[in-house]
Amino acid sequence: xxxxxxxxxxxxxxxxxxxxxxxxxxxxxxxxxxxxxxxxxxxxxxxxxxxxxxxxxxxxxxxxxxxxxxxxxxxxxxxxxxxxxxxxxxxxxxxxxxxxxxxxxxxxxxxxxxxxxxxxxxxxxxxxxxxxxxxxxxxxxxxxxxxxxxxxxxxxxxxxxxxxxxxxxxxxxxxxxxxxxxxxxxxxxxxxxxxxxxxxxxxxxxxxxxxxxxxxxxxxxxxxxxxxxxxxxxxxxxxxxxxxxxxxx
Amino acid sequence: xxxxxxxxxxxxxxxxxxxxxxxxxxxxxxxxxxxxxxxxxxxxxxxxxxxxxxxxxxxxxxxxxxxxxxxxxxxxxxxxxxxxxxxxxxxxxxxxxxxxxxxxxxxxxxxxxxxxxxxxxxxxxxxxxxxxxxxxxxxxxxxxxxxxxxxxxxxxxxxxxxxxxxxxxxxxxxxxxxxxxxxxxxxxxxxxxxxxxxxxxxxxxxxxxxxxxxxxxxxxxxxxx
Numbered sequence: 001x002x003x004x005x006x007x008x009x010x011x012x013x014x015x016x017x018x019x020x021x022x023x024x025x026x027x028x029x030x031x032x033x034x035x036x037x038x039x040x041x042x043x044x045x046x047x048x049x050x051x052x053x054x055x056x057x058x059x060x061x062x063x064x065x066x067x068x069x070x071x072x073x074x075x076x077x078x079x080x081x082x083x084x085x086x087x088x089x090x091x092x093x094x095x096x097x098x099x100x101x102x103x104x105x106x107x108x109x110x111x112x113x114x115x116x117x118x119x120x121x122x123x124x125x126x127x128x129x130x131x132x133x134x135x136x137x138x139x140x141x142x143x144x145x146x147x148x149x150x151x152x153x154x155x156x157x158x159x160x161x162x163x164x165x166x167x168x169x170x171x172x173x174x175x176x177x178x179x180x181x182x183x184x185x186x187x188x189x190x191x192x193x194x195x196x197x198x199x200x201x202x203x204x205x206x207x208x209x210x211x212x213x214x215x216x217x218x219x220x221x222x223x224x225x226x227x228x229x230x231x232x233x234x235x236x237x238x239x240x241x242x243x244x245x246x247x248x249x
Numbered sequence: 250x251x252x253x254x255x256x257x258x259x260x261x262x263x264x265x266x267x268x269x270x271x272x273x274x275x276x277x278x279x280x281x282x283x284x285x286x287x288x289x290x291x292x293x294x295x296x297x298x299x300x301x302x303x304x305x306x307x308x309x310x311x312x313x314x315x316x317x318x319x320x321x322x323x324x325x326x327x328x329x330x331x332x333x334x335x336x337x338x339x340x341x342x343x344x345x346x347x348x349x350x351x352x353x354x355x356x357x358x359x360x361x362x363x364x365x366x367x368x369x370x371x372x373x374x375x376x377x378x379x380x381x382x383x384x385x386x387x388x389x390x391x392x393x394x395x396x397x398x399x400x401x402x403x404x405x406x407x408x409x410x411x412x413x414x415x416x417x418x419x420x421x422x423x424x425x426x427x428x429x430x431x432x433x434x435x436x437x438x439x440x441x442x443x444x445x446x447x448x449x450x451x452x453x454x455x456x457x458x459x460x461x462x463x464x465x466x467x468x469x470x471x472x473x474x
Contacts, residue, residue, distance in 0.1 A: 058373055085379040095374035099392050099472070108388055109378030154374075161378060 007034040009069060009165055009196055010055065016063030017047075017054060017220075024050050026221045028064070032165070035194045039207040039228075042217035043243060048200045051217070052167050055198065056089045069164075085114060088158030089167040092174055094150040096142040096157070102129070103138045106157045114161065121160065128156040132186050148179030152186055165196040172203060184210075204247050208232050216240045254441035258449055263431050267446075270427030271453050277341065277421070278410040278457070281348030285409075286402065288349065289356020293394075294386060296361040307357065314354040320415050322347045327419040340421040344413070352409055359401040363394035396472050403465035407458045424450055 008031045015028040025047045032038050040048040053059040055066060057073065057080040066073045068083060096105050103125060110121040129135045132152040142150055151171055158166060168187060172180040184206045191197065191210050201207055207214065207228065214231040216224040216239075224237045235241050258264055296307040314322070327343045330336075338346075367390060375389040417426045428446045435442045 056377060058376065080376075081379045081381050084377055089377040091370060091374060091377075093368075093370050095368070095370040097371065097374070097389055097393075099396065109380070112384060112388060113379040113381075157378065 009034045011067040014064035017061045037191045037197045037212045039199045039211035040215045046217045047220040048217045049169050052169050056087050085161050086164045088163035090154050090158050090171050092170040094154045098142050101139050102153050106160050109161050125160050147175045148182045151183045168199040170200050254445050257435050257439045257442045266427050270424035274413050274423045277344045278413050280345050281352050282406050285349045285352020286356050288353035290360050292357030293360020297364050311354045311358050314351045323419050340419040344416040355405050359398045363398035410457050
């Protein structure tokens with residue numbers, strides 16, 4: 001829908017992050033345009049998940065700046081509760097709230113945080129559930145669902161806040177292989193609809209299919225930013241080549 | 250002759266008096282449990298603070314109530330604090346204060362344990378949908394913590410009910426004291442009075458504590474089902 005738009009939604013400039021003196025991310029520069037799907041790849045522990053967490057204020061940063069819609073997020077006055085309503089995030093461990101039904105999980109944010117009308121949100125929730133094929137599970141509890149189903153619900157929960165951008169942090173990493181596809185298809189569907197997304201994943205063919213831009217991160221800094229076709233066939237850097245070779249037998 | 254023994258319970262106002270005594274016991278226990286649980290939840294939330302200082306203060310508060318016997322606390326409050334401050338506080342109020350403070354301390358520890366046992370991801374997912382600090386506790390953490398702490402909390406409540414038997418020693422006429430008076434009074438007439446009266450008191454305590462256990466079981470089944 002909005003593909004090709006030039007509006008920069010999220011801009012990361014010279015971001016520096018460290019844990020107790022150990023550098024986790026160094027001089028990260030990246031801009032994410034509206035409608036763009038950015039996939040971050042890299043070896044385990046390279047800092048790609050940390051980067052995602054910084055974008056949602058779950059980690060503090062020690063240098064540089066992050067701008068969301070041209071407003072800096074590096075400021076003591078930043079109201080993260082407000083920002084997080086616009087930046088949806090889905091985690092690896094599909095953390096649905098176990099004491100609530102699927103519907104209650106989805107409604108919590110829109111009703112208690114955004115103070116929206118319950119009836120209207122329920123309609124939206126039902127549409128979204130239908131889209132991920134789980135409409136009939138709306139009264140189930142998380143424990144009654146499979147991992148893939150839980151993760152799809154977690155995506156719906158984030159979507160129902162009507163975010164401007166979605167962050168996916170290795171959302172298929174703890175799923176059984178046969179459930180990976182059902183989750184990835186949902187994300188692919190979102191991409192087709194023009195949702196802006198930053199995705200951290202280890203699923204290479206998925207990355208290739210969904211990404212507008214691949215960001216390859218190694219040892220806490222960005223090594224390469226390429227179009228997916230270029231990255232997977234002819235990466236610029238040695239480190240990226242080495243990384244891609246690991247996935248081939 | 251046994252029928253004669255049990256008749257001691259129905260003589261005069263005895264039954265009425267035992268129930269009045271039970272009411273005193275139940276009142277002290279009930280008020281202390283309700284206020285203590287509420288304060289305990291607040292304490293438990295504060296206890297999960299990252300500040301070492303706050304954590305230490307909470308721990309000292311708990312240990313003070315664990316190390317010093319409740320009976321000593323009752324004496325300190327009833328004889329010590331009231332005379333020092335020149336207050337007149339009834340034994341019943343003193344008991345409620347001591348039991349509430351004790352209940353809050355133990356409950357705080359239970360709540361802290363339950364909160365800390367929740368996966369960190371729950372906090373992050375809550376934050377990710379924009380919940381505030383209080384929203385996080387109200388909708389996500391406390392409801393889940395309550396499920397986890399229920400066995401410990403019910404156990405604490407029954408312990409508190411049973412420990413109210415100490416209030417006799419600061420002059421509160423509870424169900425046990427009434428029982429003693431009845432036994433004293435009818436000992437010559439009914440030599441087996443203590444068996445019947447204490448047996449009845451046993452049943453009365455059971456009547457208070459058993460529903461608590463049943464309630465816990467029902468809630469657990471409901472939440473796990």
